[in-house]
Ligand SMILES: Nc1ncnc2c1ncn2[C@@H]1O[C@H](COP(=O)(O)OP(=O)(O)OP(=O)(O)O)[C@@H](O)[C@H]1O
Protein backbone atom coordinates (compact mmCIF):
# COMPACT_ATOMS: atom_id res chain seq x y z
CA UNK A 1 0.00 0.00 0.00
CA UNK A 2 3.04 2.27 0.46
CA UNK A 3 5.86 1.75 -2.02
CA UNK A 4 8.88 4.00 -2.34
CA UNK A 5 11.16 3.15 -5.25
CA UNK A 6 14.59 4.49 -6.05
CA UNK A 7 14.10 7.68 -4.03
CA UNK A 8 16.73 10.39 -4.24
CA UNK A 9 16.52 13.52 -2.11
CA UNK A 10 19.06 16.24 -1.52
CA UNK A 11 18.83 19.59 0.23
CA UNK A 12 21.09 22.04 -1.56
CA UNK A 13 24.24 20.02 -2.19
CA UNK A 14 23.71 17.56 0.66
CA UNK A 15 22.46 14.11 -0.29
CA UNK A 16 19.96 12.88 2.31
CA UNK A 17 18.44 9.80 0.65
CA UNK A 18 19.95 7.85 -2.22
CA UNK A 19 18.29 5.10 -4.27
CA UNK A 20 16.08 4.27 -1.30
CA UNK A 21 13.42 1.56 -1.57
CA UNK A 22 10.74 0.75 0.99
CA UNK A 23 7.54 -1.28 0.77
CA UNK A 24 5.01 -1.29 3.59
CA UNK A 25 2.05 -3.67 3.45
CA UNK A 26 -1.47 -2.78 4.53
CA UNK A 27 -1.84 -3.05 8.29
CA UNK A 28 1.88 -3.36 8.97
CA UNK A 29 3.60 -1.54 11.85
CA UNK A 30 7.19 -0.65 11.05
CA UNK A 31 9.77 1.37 12.93
CA UNK A 32 12.50 3.47 11.37
CA UNK A 33 15.59 4.17 13.45
CA UNK A 34 18.87 5.88 12.74
CA UNK A 35 21.21 8.65 13.89
CA UNK A 36 20.01 12.21 14.34
CA UNK A 37 19.99 14.12 11.06
CA UNK A 38 20.10 11.00 8.85
CA UNK A 39 16.78 11.80 7.16
CA UNK A 40 14.03 9.99 9.08
CA UNK A 41 11.66 12.96 9.30
CA UNK A 42 12.42 13.73 5.66
CA UNK A 43 11.36 10.20 4.75
CA UNK A 44 8.00 10.63 6.53
CA UNK A 45 7.47 13.96 4.78
CA UNK A 46 8.11 12.31 1.42
CA UNK A 47 5.47 9.65 2.16
CA UNK A 48 3.02 12.38 3.20
CA UNK A 49 3.74 14.37 0.04
CA UNK A 50 5.10 17.36 2.00
CA UNK A 51 8.43 17.02 0.17
CA UNK A 52 8.87 15.82 -3.37
CA UNK A 53 11.81 13.53 -4.14
CA UNK A 54 14.37 14.68 -6.73
CA UNK A 55 13.68 11.37 -8.45
CA UNK A 56 11.87 8.11 -7.74
CA UNK A 57 8.27 7.24 -7.00
CA UNK A 58 6.07 7.30 -3.91
CA UNK A 59 3.07 5.08 -4.51
CA UNK A 60 0.17 5.19 -2.06
CA UNK A 61 -2.60 2.66 -2.72
CA UNK A 62 -1.52 2.32 -6.35
CA UNK A 63 -1.22 6.05 -7.06
CA UNK A 64 2.15 7.75 -7.56
CA UNK A 65 1.86 11.00 -5.61
CA UNK A 66 5.11 12.51 -6.91
CA UNK A 67 3.62 13.97 -10.05
CA UNK A 68 0.20 14.74 -8.58
CA UNK A 69 -1.40 18.15 -8.66
CA UNK A 70 -2.16 19.75 -5.31
CA UNK A 71 -5.88 18.97 -5.43
CA UNK A 72 -5.36 15.26 -6.09
CA UNK A 73 -2.58 15.14 -3.53
CA UNK A 74 -4.85 16.64 -0.87
CA UNK A 75 -7.30 13.79 -1.44
CA UNK A 76 -4.62 11.14 -0.97
CA UNK A 77 -3.33 12.99 2.10
CA UNK A 78 -6.69 12.52 3.77
CA UNK A 79 -5.86 8.81 3.93
CA UNK A 80 -2.80 9.67 6.02
CA UNK A 81 -2.13 11.27 9.36
CA UNK A 82 1.24 12.64 10.45
CA UNK A 83 2.24 13.21 14.02
CA UNK A 84 4.94 15.86 13.70
CA UNK A 85 8.10 15.51 15.73
CA UNK A 86 7.59 18.92 17.32
CA UNK A 87 3.82 18.75 17.77
CA UNK A 88 3.45 21.63 15.29
CA UNK A 89 0.14 22.83 16.71
CA UNK A 90 -1.38 26.10 15.51
CA UNK A 91 -0.81 28.61 18.29
CA UNK A 92 -3.70 30.80 17.18
CA UNK A 93 -6.20 27.94 17.61
CA UNK A 94 -7.25 26.25 20.82
CA UNK A 95 -6.92 22.50 21.38
CA UNK A 96 -10.39 21.68 20.06
CA UNK A 97 -9.84 23.72 16.88
CA UNK A 98 -6.43 22.12 16.36
CA UNK A 99 -7.78 18.58 16.63
CA UNK A 100 -10.78 19.40 14.43
CA UNK A 101 -8.75 21.28 11.81
CA UNK A 102 -8.61 18.58 9.11
CA UNK A 103 -12.27 17.69 9.63
CA UNK A 104 -13.36 21.29 9.23
CA UNK A 105 -11.16 22.00 6.21
CA UNK A 106 -11.75 18.83 4.24
CA UNK A 107 -14.94 17.07 5.28
CA UNK A 108 -18.51 18.27 5.15
CA UNK A 109 -19.41 17.78 8.78
CA UNK A 110 -21.60 19.84 11.11
CA UNK A 111 -20.05 21.61 14.10
CA UNK A 112 -21.75 19.08 16.39
CA UNK A 113 -20.29 16.15 14.46
CA UNK A 114 -16.83 17.72 14.60
CA UNK A 115 -17.16 18.35 18.34
CA UNK A 116 -18.21 14.75 18.90
CA UNK A 117 -15.20 13.37 17.00
CA UNK A 118 -12.79 15.83 18.66
CA UNK A 119 -13.97 14.76 22.12
CA UNK A 120 -13.63 11.12 21.17
CA UNK A 121 -10.03 11.63 20.04
CA UNK A 122 -9.15 13.74 23.09
CA UNK A 123 -10.46 10.88 25.20
CA UNK A 124 -8.22 8.40 23.35
CA UNK A 125 -5.08 10.45 24.08
CA UNK A 126 -6.17 11.09 27.69
CA UNK A 127 -6.73 14.81 27.21
CA UNK A 128 -10.49 14.95 27.85
CA UNK A 129 -11.82 18.33 28.90
CA UNK A 130 -8.82 20.28 27.58
CA UNK A 131 -10.52 21.48 24.39
CA UNK A 132 -10.50 25.15 25.35
CA UNK A 133 -6.83 25.28 26.35
CA UNK A 134 -4.26 27.09 24.25
CA UNK A 135 -1.38 24.97 22.92
CA UNK A 136 1.13 27.32 24.58
CA UNK A 137 -0.35 26.43 27.99
CA UNK A 138 0.37 22.73 27.52
CA UNK A 139 3.49 20.75 28.38
CA UNK A 140 5.57 19.18 25.60
CA UNK A 141 4.06 15.75 26.26
CA UNK A 142 0.54 17.17 26.25
CA UNK A 143 1.20 18.96 22.96
CA UNK A 144 2.45 15.68 21.52
CA UNK A 145 -0.79 13.97 22.53
CA UNK A 146 -2.89 16.74 21.00
CA UNK A 147 -0.81 16.37 17.83
CA UNK A 148 -1.66 12.68 17.84
CA UNK A 149 -5.38 13.39 18.33
CA UNK A 150 -5.19 15.75 15.34
CA UNK A 151 -3.34 13.18 13.22
CA UNK A 152 -6.04 10.54 13.79
CA UNK A 153 -9.04 12.89 13.68
CA UNK A 154 -10.13 11.88 10.17
CA UNK A 155 -9.54 8.15 10.83
CA UNK A 156 -6.64 7.78 8.39
CA UNK A 157 -5.65 4.38 6.97
CA UNK A 158 -1.99 5.25 7.30
CA UNK A 159 -0.42 6.95 10.25
CA UNK A 160 3.09 8.33 10.37
CA UNK A 161 4.49 8.93 13.84
CA UNK A 162 7.59 11.09 14.24
CA UNK A 163 8.97 10.36 17.73
CA UNK A 164 5.57 9.65 19.33
CA UNK A 165 6.91 8.77 22.79
CA UNK A 166 10.01 10.93 23.11
CA UNK A 167 9.70 13.27 26.08
CA UNK A 168 6.80 11.43 27.68
CA UNK A 169 7.00 9.92 31.16
CA UNK A 170 7.17 6.10 31.23
CA UNK A 171 3.48 5.58 31.99
CA UNK A 172 2.28 7.95 29.27
CA UNK A 173 4.80 6.47 26.90
CA UNK A 174 3.38 2.99 27.51
CA UNK A 175 -0.15 4.34 27.05
CA UNK A 176 0.78 5.86 23.68
CA UNK A 177 2.48 2.60 22.65
CA UNK A 178 -0.73 0.74 23.57
CA UNK A 179 -2.76 3.26 21.60
CA UNK A 180 -0.57 2.79 18.51
CA UNK A 181 -1.10 -0.98 18.74
CA UNK A 182 -4.84 -0.53 19.37
CA UNK A 183 -5.29 1.73 16.32
CA UNK A 184 -3.50 -0.89 14.28
CA UNK A 185 -5.41 -3.89 15.63
CA UNK A 186 -8.89 -2.33 15.80
CA UNK A 187 -8.82 -0.25 12.63
CA UNK A 188 -6.03 -1.93 10.65
CA UNK A 189 -4.10 1.34 10.45
CA UNK A 190 -0.79 0.98 8.66
CA UNK A 191 1.79 2.56 10.92
CA UNK A 192 5.24 3.99 10.35
CA UNK A 193 7.03 5.00 13.54
CA UNK A 194 10.23 7.01 13.64
CA UNK A 195 11.70 6.64 17.08
CA UNK A 196 14.81 6.44 19.21
CA UNK A 197 12.91 4.80 22.06
CA UNK A 198 13.88 1.15 22.42
CA UNK A 199 10.74 0.26 24.45
CA UNK A 200 8.55 1.56 21.65
CA UNK A 201 10.39 -0.44 19.01
CA UNK A 202 10.32 -3.67 20.98
CA UNK A 203 6.71 -3.38 22.11
CA UNK A 204 5.13 -2.07 18.94
CA UNK A 205 7.07 -2.72 15.73
CA UNK A 206 6.76 -5.79 13.54
CA UNK A 207 9.75 -4.77 11.43
CA UNK A 208 12.59 -2.38 12.18
CA UNK A 209 14.57 -0.52 9.51
CA UNK A 210 17.79 1.36 10.18
CA UNK A 211 18.50 4.39 7.99
CA UNK A 212 22.19 4.82 7.39
CA UNK A 213 24.31 6.29 4.63
CA UNK A 214 21.21 7.53 2.77
CA UNK A 215 19.62 4.06 2.61
CA UNK A 216 17.66 1.57 4.68
CA UNK A 217 19.40 -1.59 5.84
CA UNK A 218 17.42 -4.84 5.41
CA UNK A 219 14.86 -5.00 8.25
CA UNK A 220 15.08 -6.86 11.54
CA UNK A 221 12.33 -7.87 13.96
CA UNK A 222 12.22 -7.27 17.74
CA UNK A 223 13.49 -10.85 18.09
CA UNK A 224 16.16 -10.83 15.42
CA UNK A 225 17.64 -7.39 16.12
CA UNK A 226 19.88 -8.58 18.99
CA UNK A 227 21.70 -11.01 16.71
CA UNK A 228 21.58 -8.93 13.55
CA UNK A 229 24.39 -9.47 11.10
CA UNK A 230 24.62 -5.66 10.96
CA UNK A 231 26.62 -4.08 13.73
CA UNK A 232 24.48 -0.92 13.52
CA UNK A 233 21.36 -2.75 14.71
CA UNK A 234 23.23 -4.48 17.54
CA UNK A 235 24.77 -1.19 18.65
CA UNK A 236 21.40 0.51 18.65
CA UNK A 237 19.67 -2.11 20.75
CA UNK A 238 22.57 -2.34 23.17
CA UNK A 239 21.96 1.27 24.06
CA UNK A 240 22.49 3.94 21.56
CA UNK A 241 23.94 4.42 18.16
CA UNK A 242 27.40 5.65 17.45
CA UNK A 243 26.72 8.70 15.39
N1 LIG B 1 13.54 21.74 4.57
C1 LIG B 1 14.85 21.49 4.66
N2 LIG B 1 15.76 22.28 4.04
C2 LIG B 1 17.09 22.03 4.11
N3 LIG B 1 17.61 21.02 4.79
C3 LIG B 1 16.78 20.19 5.45
C4 LIG B 1 15.36 20.38 5.43
N4 LIG B 1 14.78 19.40 6.15
C5 LIG B 1 15.79 18.65 6.61
N5 LIG B 1 16.98 19.11 6.20
C6 LIG B 1 18.32 18.49 6.48
O1 LIG B 1 18.24 17.13 6.12
C7 LIG B 1 18.91 16.31 7.07
C8 LIG B 1 17.94 15.27 7.59
O2 LIG B 1 16.96 15.90 8.40
P1 LIG B 1 15.80 15.10 9.12
O3 LIG B 1 14.99 16.09 9.87
O4 LIG B 1 15.10 14.25 8.14
O5 LIG B 1 16.64 14.17 10.13
P2 LIG B 1 16.15 13.16 11.23
O6 LIG B 1 16.74 11.82 10.91
O7 LIG B 1 14.69 13.23 11.38
O8 LIG B 1 16.89 13.69 12.56
P3 LIG B 1 16.38 13.75 14.10
O9 LIG B 1 16.56 12.34 14.65
O10 LIG B 1 17.34 14.69 14.75
O11 LIG B 1 14.98 14.22 14.12
C9 LIG B 1 19.47 17.26 8.11
O12 LIG B 1 20.81 17.51 7.79
C10 LIG B 1 18.65 18.52 7.95
O13 LIG B 1 19.40 19.65 8.28
Ligand SMILES: [Mg+2]
Nearest residue numbers: 040041042085
Ligand atom coordinates in the same frame (compact mmCIF):
# COMPACT_ATOMS: atom_id res chain seq x y z
MG1 LIG C 1 13.46 13.92 12.83
